[in-house]
Amino acid sequence: MISMRLSLMRWLGMLCIGGVMAATAQGAGEVEQLQRQLRELQENFERVMREQRQQIEALQQQVERLQARQPAPPVKAESPPVAEAPEESDAVRRGWSPPDPIRIGQGGAYMDIGLVGTFAVGGSTARDIEGGTQLGGHDPNRRGFTVQGVEVEFEGAVDPYFRGSANLNFAMDGEGESFVELEEAWLETMALPGNFQLRAGQFLTDFGRLNGQHPHQWAFVDAPLVTARFLGPDGLRNPGARVSWLMPTPFYSELFLAVQNSHGAGAAGFRGGGHHHHGGHGDSTALPLGYRHADNDRGIRGLGDLLWSPRYAVSFDVTETQTVLLGASAAWGPNASGGRGDTTTQIYGLDGYWKWKPANAHGGFPFVSFQTEGLVRRYGLGAFDWADEAQPQVFTAPLTPARLGRETVTDYGFYAQLLYGFRKGWVAGLRYDAVTGERGKYEKLGLTDADGAPWGRDPLRRKRWRLSPNLTWYPSEYSKIRLQYNYDERADLGADHSLWLQWELLLGAHGAHRF
Amino acid sequence: MGRIVFSAGMNGNNHQANIADERRPGHRIPGSQSEFREDDPPMKPAKRRAGIPGGSHLLRFRAVAGSVLLLAATIVHAKLNIVATTADLAALAQAIGGQEVAITALARPTEDPHFVDAKPSFIVKLSRADALIHGGAELESAWLAPLLAGARNAKILPGAPGNIRACQGVQMLEVPDALDRSHGDIHAAGNPHFLVAPENARIVATHLAEVFGQLDPPSAALYAANRKAFTEQLEARRRVWRNALAPFKGARLVAYHNSWPYFAREFGLEISLFLEPKPGIPPSAAHLAMVMARMKEQQVRVILHDPYLDRRTAETVARTTGARVVNVTQYPGGVKGSEGGYLEMMDYLVNTLAQALAAASPAPPAAPGAQPK
Numbered sequence: 060m061i062s063m064r065l066s067l068m069r070w071l072g073m074l075c076i077g078g079v080m081a082a083t084a085q086g087a088g089e090v091e092q093l094q095r096q097l098r099e100l101q102e103n104f105e106r107v108m109r110e111q112r113q114q115i116e117a118l119q120q121q122v123e124r125l126q127a128r129q130p131a132p133p134v135k136a137e138s139p140p141v142a143e144a145p146e147e148s149d150a151v152r153r154g155w156s157p158p159d160p161i162r163i164g165q166g167g168a169y170m171d172i173g174l175v176g177t178f179a180v181g182g183s184t185a186r187d188i189e190g191g192t193q194l195g196g197h198d199p200n201r202r203g204f205t206v207q208g209v210e211v212e213f214e215g216a217v218d219p220y221f222r223g224s225a226n227l228n229f230a231m232d233g234e235g236e237s238f239v240e241l242e243e244a245w246l247e248t249m250a251l252p253g254n255f256q257l258r259a260g261q262f263l264t265d266f267g268r269l270n271g272q273h274p275h276q277w278a279f280v281d282a283p284l285v286t287a288r289f290l291g292p293d294g295l296r297n298p299g300a301r302v303s304w305l306m307p308t309p310f311y312s313e314l315f316l317a318v319q320n321s322h323g324a325g326a327a328g329f330r331g332g333g334h335h336h337h338g339g340h341g342d343s344t345a346l347p348l349g350y351r352h353a354d355n356d357r358g359i360r361g362l363g364d365l366l367w368s369p370r371y372a373v374s375f376d377v378t379e380t381q382t383v384l385l386g387a388s389a390a391w392g393p394n395a396s397g398g399r400g401d402t403t404t405q406i407y408g409l410d411g412y413w414k415w416k417p418a419n420a421h422g423g424f425p426f427v428s429f430q431t432e433g434l435v436r437r438y439g440l441g442a443f444d445w446a447d448e449a450q451p452q453v454f455t456a457p458l459t460p461a462r463l464g465r466e467t468v469t470d471y472g473f474y475a476q477l478l479y480g481f482r483k484g485w486v487a488g489l490r491y492d493a494v495t496g497e498r499g500k501y502e503k504l505g506l507t508d509a510d511g512a513p514w515g516r517d518p519l520r521r522k523r524w525r526l527s528p529n530l531t532w533y534p535s536e537y538s539k540i541r542l543q544y545n546y547d548e549r550a551d552l553g554a555d556h557s558l559w560l561q562w563e564l565l566l567g568a569h570g571a572h573r574f
Numbered sequence: 575m576g577r578i579v580f581s582a583g584m585n586g587n588n589h590q591a592n593i594a595d596e597r598r599p600g601h602r603i604p605g606s607q608s609e610f611r612e613d614d615p616p617m618k619p620a621k622r623r624a625g626i627p628g629g630s631h632l633l634r635f636r637a638v639a640g641s642v643l644l645l646a647a648t649i650v651h652a653k654l655n656i657v658a659t660t661a662d663l664a665a666l667a668q669a670i671g672g673q674e675v676a677i678t679a680l681a682r683p684t685e686d687p688h689f690v691d692a693k694p695s696f697i698v699k700l701s702r703a704d705a706l707i708h709g710g711a712e713l714e715s716a717w718l719a720p721l722l723a724g725a726r727n728a729k730i731l732p733g734a735p736g737n738i739r740a741c742q743g744v745q746m747l748e749v750p751d752a753l754d755r756s757h758g759d760i761h762a763a764g765n766p767h768f769l770v771a772p773e774n775a776r777i778v779a780t781h782l783a784e785v786f787g788q789l790d791p792p793s794a795a796l797y798a799a800n801r802k803a804f805t806e807q808l809e810a811r812r813r814v815w816r817n818a819l820a821p822f823k824g825a826r827l828v829a830y831h832n833s834w835p836y837f838a839r840e841f842g843l844e845i846s847l848f849l850e851p852k853p854g855i856p857p858s859a860a861h862l863a864m865v866m867a868r869m870k871e872q873q874v875r876v877i878l879h880d881p882y883l884d885r886r887t888a889e890t891v892a893r894t895t896g897a898r899v900v901n902v903t904q905y906p907g908g909v910k911g912s913e914g915g916y917l918e919m920m921d922y923l924v925n926t927l928a929q930a931l932a933a934a935s936p937a938p939p940a941a942p943g944a945q946p947k
Contacts, residue, residue: 216732219733222723247723248726249723249726249731250726250727250728250731251726254726255726256726305697305701305724305725305726308698309698310695310698311694311697311698313694313724374693374694374695375695376693376695379682382691382693382694382695414691416691418685419684419685419686419881419882420685420686420689420882421686421882421884422686422688422689422854422856423686423689423691483884484856534855535755535758535759535855536716536759536854570719570720571692571715571717571718571719572692572720573692573720573724574691574692
């Protein structure tokens with residue numbers, strides 16, 4: 060044992076000091092033996108070195124040959140990661156590019172840029188298409204051709220803390236006037252502690268399912284009646300901030316709370332009253348809801364003057380091939396009705412989405428999906444005396460300006476849509492829409508205009524339903540062609556038929572969609 | 575590592591989930607709050623309660639104390655919670671991670687990896703993951719980004735050590751010179767179906783072992799040993815696979831989608847005729863006629879069929895040309911016989927193809943009555 064340990068020490072000593080004889084040599088014979096061993100060791104060492112050098116050279120030549128034969132490796136020199144670079148492994152150091160964001164399209168720029176163009180052609184038996192039969196701000200709006208929207212999208216990581224997104228929409232109204240909308244522009248935290256996420260900027264409110272989506276994601280050429288009537292032609296969309304919390308449940312469940320401005324085009328059901336695209340009698344300048352004056356913006360005096368929208372969403376995978384996503388939403392804020400400006404709007408909604416897709420679907424087909432949203436709106440109408448106006452427009456009897464009392468009116472509505480992707484690239488859809496409003500006190504007064512012609516029931520709250528079958532063909536994920544028919548039945552106005560052909564192009568990078 | 579692992583085996587769609595758990599049942603704490611499992615048989619808690627007589631406070635105390643200790647032990651030795659986008663990556667992670675990791679695959683092995691739904695349940699899985707393994711070559715680009723954004727998990731964001739791009743270090747094939755979608759759905763990073771080449775599996779396995787070791791230093795040696803064992807097996811089997819397919823060097827095969835260039839290069843096969851005219855574009859009649867003419871001209875007898883592609887088209891072409899449709903997959907479990915791990919799947923692929931090519935090569939059977947114009 061001891062001698063073994065000694066010899067081991069000796070070997071170690073020789074290696075370390077570089078061949079100096081061990082100090083404990085115990086005789087000439089042993090010295091000679093050790094010298095011989097050392098020589099052998101040196102020879103061995105040199106041979107190994109030589110062999111290794113040869114091997115390295117051979118490998119280098121091989122690598123060069125292979126590289127000459129193949130296209131250049133795609134791993135391009137890219138900028139180092141912006142985040143504090145983690146201690147990289149050997150493998151990572153071996154000439155690998157730093158992890159870059161996941162993108163569609165080439166990850167060579169700091170942001171992804173994409174363009175979606177949506178157009179339609181068709182016609183309707185109705186005369187009042189824009190704001191009449193078609194309530195959505197980006198619906199087909201006239202007989203002939205419509206530019207529904209040309210959206211430019213920008214998306215990317217701002218820095219290690221935020222991701223950013225912006226969405227500008229160009230479109231033309233029914234008169235052919237171009238307009239530009241800032242649809243969205245926000246930054247969002249990447250990873251706050253506690254599973255929180257903060258978004259700030261201009262954004263689509265998470266109310267229900269459709270409102271948070273851009274129109275090109277919709278499965279129909281137009282907005283459902285209920286969302287367009289209650290949330291506004293352009294939906295709920297305003298500057299503000301949103302916090303969301305992914306709850307620590309074993310299934311997906313998330314709470315959202317958004318606070319946004321309550322005025323402007325993105326909050327039509329609140330203080331954006333003057334912006335309603337539509338009115339009674341096909342007159343797009345007519346006043347909304349109950350013929351109140353809508354020009355009473357009192358600014359922001361407290362938190363109650365902002366628009367508050369909470370939402371809870373929950374999802375389950377019912378089976379391996381079926382997923383359900385359910386949500387409950389609300390939106391509260393002041394509205395622009397009446398002379399005093401102290402009235403509020405409350406909107407509540409429930410939404411559901413179910414999708415089936417078999418485990419061996421080909422390119423995402425076949426699939427069946429069902430989507431529905433039901434909404435209730437309680438709209439506070441302020442007291443208003445038309446006699447105070449320089450040019451009264453609403454009268455109770457000929458030449459008596461109307462004096463309207465304070466009241467709250469309630470409206471209901473829902474849509475349900477079924478989609479069947481029956482073969483790759485082909486989707487058949489069917490949607491049913493219905494909206495109605497409880498008759499308000501003001502509607503019982505027999506209001507007339509200055510000439511004594513009755514205003515009748517408020518057309519913006521009148522009962523209405525619509526049935527829309529359609530067929531969509533996606534030649535690829537980047538284009539689509541859609542044909543849709545609408546049977547539209549409006550109380551007091553009768554039935555209308557509309558036929559629209561829609562087409563869409565998608566250029567550049569396009570962010571993947573949420574479920 | 576001091577985190578509680580929520581084993582996300584809720585809905586039975588985690589194909590690789592908790593394999594390690596099942597192998598080591600003693601490691602699980604029945605009824606502990608650290609595990610949410612809807613698929614647990616409801617009998618379990620009742621049984622346990624039956625084992626502890628209601629009157630015995632001491633026993634109950636012991637049970638509680640034991641549970642607390644066990645819970646503490648699990649927290650200390652929590653496994654790495656790994657989410658892989660596809661089953662092939664999950665299989666490699668399992669080979670490297672062994673019992674130290676709990677693995678969840680998002681896409682099912684039969685599912686088209688280009689078109690996975692971004693289900694909200696995936697957000698939950700990703701929010702609790704210590705690491706995410708993805709191809710990194712845009713295969714998952716249609717669904718992964720919104721999941722990552724929703725998961726708000728710093729450990730797996732791009733740039734973090736837990737965001738593992740499997741393609742790193744892999745020599746990508748078919749990197750387009752120009753990005754032009756009139757060529758179909760091509761990927762800027764090159765063909766993303768790279769894992770069916772053993773060389774690339776070795777690169778990914780090495781990469782995984784290194785990252786796992788970084789994320790979980792106490793087990794780094796174990797991951798390295800697993801990697802060594804795996805790559806040794808891989809090299810041994812690679813020789814077997816090459817021998818098995820050596821007789822068919824240069825053989826031509828048809829595939830629906832261009833997902834086999836790495837496999838073809840490894841084994842000297844020629845897979846350059848596709849039923850799709852361009853990646854992601856459905857076949858037209860004219861294109862299929864051209865393919866069938868070429869198949870007859872070149873004596874092509876085998877059509878590769880992945881479970882998520884259109885089988886009817888493949889069968890029509892096979893009937894007309896006298897070729898046979900061979901079920902293949904790139905994901906363990908995608909086809910019956912490919913279950914197990916990466917090596918088993920490759921075994922299946924090589925054996926199936928060798929058999930099909932052997933049956934097809936000696937004397938090609940006459941096409942049954944199908945004379946194309």
